[in-house]
Amino acid sequence: MPKPFTPQVVTANDLFDGDVVYLTAAHGWSREHGDAAVAGNEEAATALLAAATEQPGKIVGPYLADSAIGADGRPAPAHYREAIRTLGPSNRTDLGKQAEGAA
Amino acid sequence: MYRYDEFDAQFVRERVKQFRAQVDRRINGSLTEDEFKPLRLQNGLYLQLHAYMLRVAIPYGTLNGKQMRQLAVIAEKWDKGYGHFTTRQNIQYNWPKLPDVADILDALADVEMHAIQTSGNCIRNVTADHFAGAAADEIEDPRPTAELLRQWSTAHPEFAFLPRKFKIAVTGSPNDRAVTKAHDIGLRMIRDASGAPGYEVIVGGGMGRTPMVGKVIREFLPKADLLPYLEAIMRVYNLYGRRDNKYKARIKILVHEESLQEVRARVEEEFAAMDGPAVAADPAEVARIESYFAAPKLDSRPVREAALAAARSTDPDFDAWMAVNLAEHHDASHAIVTISLKPIGGAPGDASAEQMRLVADLAERYSHDEIRVSHEQNLVLPHVRRDDLPAIYAALAKADLATANSGLISDIIACPGLDYCALATARSIPVAQDISRRFASPALQRKIGELKIKISGCINACGHHHVGHIGILGLDKAGKENYQITLGGDATETAAIGERAGRGLDAEEVGPAMERLVAAYLDLRETQDETFLEAYRRIGQAPFKSALYPEARDAA
Numbered sequence: 100m101p102k103p104f105t106p107q108v109v110t111a112n113d114l115f116d117g118d119v120v121y122l123t124a125a126h127g128w129s130r131e132h133g134d135a136a137v138a139g140n141e142e143a144a145t146a147l148l149a150a151a152t153e154q155p156g157k158i159v160g161p162y163l164a165d166s167a168i169g170a171d172g173r174p175a176p177a178h179y180r181e182a183i184r185t186l187g188p189s190n191r192t193d194l195g196k197q198a199e200g201a202a
Numbered sequence: 203m204y205r206y207d208e209f210d211a212q213f214v215r216e217r218v219k220q221f222r223a224q225v226d227r228r229i230n231g232s233l234t235e236d237e238f239k240p241l242r243l244q245n246g247l248y249l250q251l252h253a254y255m256l257r258v259a260i261p262y263g264t265l266n267g268k269q270m271r272q273l274a275v276i277a278e279k280w281d282k283g284y285g286h287f288t289t290r291q292n293i294q295y296n297w298p299k300l301p302d303v304a305d306i307l308d309a310l311a312d313v314e315m316h317a318i319q320t321s322g323n324c325i326r327n328v329t330a331d332h333f334a335g336a337a338a339d340e341i342e343d344p345r346p347t348a349e350l351l352r353q354w355s356t357a358h359p360e361f362a363f364l365p366r367k368f369k370i371a372v373t374g375s376p377n378d379r380a381v382t383k384a385h386d387i388g389l390r391m392i393r394d395a396s397g398a399p400g401y402e403v404i405v406g407g408g409m410g411r412t413p414m415v416g417k418v419i420r421e422f423l424p425k426a427d428l429l430p431y432l433e434a435i436m437r438v439y440n441l442y443g444r445r446d447n448k449y450k451a452r453i454k455i456l457v458h459e460e461s462l463q464e465v466r467a468r469v470e471e472e473f474a475a476m477d478g479p480a481v482a483a484d485p486a487e488v489a490r491i492e493s494y495f496a497a498p499k500l501d502s503r504p505v506r507e508a509a510l511a512a513a514r515s516t517d518p519d520f521d522a523w524m525a526v527n528l529a530e531h532h533d534a535s536h537a538i539v540t541i542s543l544k545p546i547g548g549a550p551g552d553a554s555a556e557q558m559r560l561v562a563d564l565a566e567r568y569s570h571d572e573i574r575v576s577h578e579q580n581l582v583l584p585h586v587r588r589d590d591l592p593a594i595y596a597a598l599a600k601a602d603l604a605t606a607n608s609g610l611i612s613d614i615i616a617c618p619g620l621d622y623c624a625l626a627t628a629r630s631i632p633v634a635q636d637i638s639r640r641f642a643s644p645a646l647q648r649k650i651g652e653l654k655i656k657i658s659g660c661i662n663a664c665g666h667h668h669v670g671h672i673g674i675l676g677l678d679k680a681g682k683e684n685y686q687i688t689l690g691g692d693a694t695e696t697a698a699i700g701e702r703a704g705r706g707l708d709a710e711e712v713g714p715a716m717e718r719l720v721a722a723y724l725d726l727r728e729t730q731d732e733t734f735l736e737a738y739r740r741i742g743q744a745p746f747k748s749a750l751y752p753e754a755r756d757a758a
């Protein structure tokens with residue numbers, strides 16, 4: 100039996116300030132993980148990544164990251180690395196997204 | 203210290219101008235990221251987890267007050283009010299914005315600084331003993347050598363595309379504080395039978411995924427032969443170093459695979475065939491460089507020792523700081539002060555703009571305008587008159603810069619790890635914070651004595667964990683942070699790679715494991731003076747291992 104597909108989102112860094120961004124369903128970029136478009140299968144994931152790669156003027160280094168579903172029903176990071184990216188440095192809670200209340 | 207000549211200044215300004223145009227072209231879409239990335243890396247600009255990161259070179263870790271003040275300005279104006287001093291004696295800014303970077307580089311150029319060759323497969327910022335020019339045990343100041351190498355290697359056309367990055371360290375003392383045995387090339391100043399200074403040349407050391415202790419390729423190299431001999435090494439590496447596999451491309455692998463004898467023979471052959479005088483440094487230029495590092499005029503009048511002793515006896519914190527954070531200066535009226543960037547519970551190596559300014563003020567007032575950055579992520583005032591120590595301590599204490607822990611268990615090296623670094627597999631900073639809080643008591647720390655904990659957030663080993671008496675390496679084990687412990691590493695002239703102790707520990711297990719390990723050491727040591735490393739070497743790993751892993755002992 101094939102391994103079940105883990106839902107994925109496309110994430111990257113903003114070209115100007117490097118902030119972590121997520122590709123939305125409308126192929127725009129949001130700074131919140133919860134706004135990310137979720138790919139439920141391989142094909143959708145490939146299509147999402149392709150949509151991201153077509154926007155090199157806005158973002159840097161798009162990639163697919165595993166995603167879970169948060170308590171609010173919106174996508175949330177599945178791995179601790181991605182969780183730190185949605186927050187900022189864990190030793191400086193006054194900095195990064197966590198400080199802006201966007202986490 | 204070294205001053206840019208016209209050529210240096212123009213070269214740096216040109217580079218900034220070029221980079222400004224490159225950024226513009228990236229922003230207007232004429233450069234793709236694939237095209238832009240190598241250009242930004244050549245200018246020290248990385249992309250990390252949350253933002254860009256700018257790595258600024260501090261050649262051989264030497265700065266003056268004006269430069270430090272400019273670093274503070276940059277931190278405030280274009281970053282978030284702080285910077286991070288690294289094990290490569292550099293400073294990193296964690297939050298610059300792409301459109302501002304050329305302005306930052308111009309601000310650096312205003313004080314003769316830059317971010318060139320802090321990345322890429324070139325010869326990187328040359329590092330040196332942070333006590334250079336001041337240490338009592340020094341044969342010669344290693345910085346003229348480091349500066350000569352910087353000039354020789356900067357934009358050297360033959361070495362812009364090496365198989366991999368290349369790191370050189372120089373120490374002018376027999377006591378190696380520059381980790382020369384863990385560099386691609388390490389130079390240790392020694393004297394020959396006639397008393398003339400020269401270098402012991404060490405090659406093929408390194409950390410990363412294949413840690414190796416460097417080997418002596420030339421026992422004594424006369425000073426005048428430095429550039430031709432190093433050029434010969436670089437040529438051999440450039441020709442024979444592996445380019446098929448990034449992980450096997452460092453010179454340490456070449457030395458390991460081909461043997462030291464083989465590499466030595468090729469280097470000597472290359473060296474013999476070279477037009478030595480054409481490559482060797484012009485003696486006039488060497489003299490010019492040396493003149494910039496002339497020792498400051500020290501006030502060597504006797505110190506008012508009675509006043510100093512009285513200050514110590516009335517303030518136990520000052521007394522502890524004097525006992526721990528000073529090193530011996532070659533002039534008896536002076537001391538070398540280590541300014542700890544490791545407050546209990548802090549992030550190792552971080553300094554705020556206000557702290558940088560204070561250090562700049564103190565350097566100008568009390569240390570002949572000299573500051574050093576150590577690879578241990580602390581700052582150093584190299585030439586302080588002992589009479590001034592109470593005033594310096596008082597000023598540092600107010601700014602949370604007077605932690606008395608130099609060389610002690612809470613003086614932890616930690617790389618940025620997963621709190622910042624895109625390559626990280628686990629966090630380092632919170633582990634350092636936890637350990638330092640557990641051993642916060644100054645009395646306990648002094649009782650434990652010299653103990654170096656070094657933490658890296660991935661196999662790249664920027665936190666030097668391989669050469670920590672206790673090394674901690676953060677890994678990703680099935681989606682959870684996990685920490686591998688190594689014991690018995692040594693960064694000095696008796697360099698050794700730490701040995702893995704056993705299974706990796708979860709994050710919350712590390713602190714308690716360190717407490718057990720230290721308790722075991724205190725029990726095992728023969729005298730109060732036997733350091734952790736000495737005890738480890740005497741007894742071997744077994745008792746330390748069973749302290750780390752009580753479950754194994756209980757099961758046995």
Ligand code: SF4
Nearest residue numbers: 617623626659660664
């Ligand atoms: S050791 Fe790894 S995690 Fe730490 S700074 Fe180096 S690359 Fe980043």
